[in-house]
Amino acid sequence: MSFRIGFGYDVHRLEEGIPFWLGGIEIPHYKGAVGHSDADVLIHAICDAMLGAAALGDIGTHFPETDETYKGIASTILLKRCMELLRSSGYEIGNIDSTICLQTPKVLPFIPEMSQQIARQLGLNENQVSVKATTEERLGFTGREEGVSAYAVVLIQTAS
Secondary structure, eight states: OOOOEEEEEEEEEETSSSSSETTEEEOOOOOOOOOOSOOOOHHHHHHHHHHTTTTOOOHHHHHTTGGGGGOEEEHHHHHHHHHHHHHHTTTTEEEEEEEEEOSSOOOOGGGGHHHHHHHHHHOOOOEEEEEEEEOOOHHHHHHSSSSEEEEEEEEEEEOO
């Protein structure tokens, strides 16, 4: 069996009055992430990690913001398409580890639902998906509540 590791990172600006999608669920907050799709930074970071592990490029290569097809699209759809790309290249996911960086809102109560949603979209067991969150102690753009970022690492293996 062959193993490969991919790393993903994404960041989006926060703005008042738009929905805040994170981990495939809508988080109640007065600000939401701005982007071409639903701007779900967690799912975008996971997609980039998946694609990177298989040397398939990045999310912008497959779903460019210049393509109106993806305007406002749910990132869960992009996540499923990335899984299809992985599987068509002969890989399966071993596990996902991810971290969300933001000052507010506190997302700890939503982490189980995010993990379940990601696992469900990818056809994985919940114990294969780890979602964590941290503040940056009011430092930088996330600490000032100007944006949100996420990091992800994905282990893939050749399908048996």
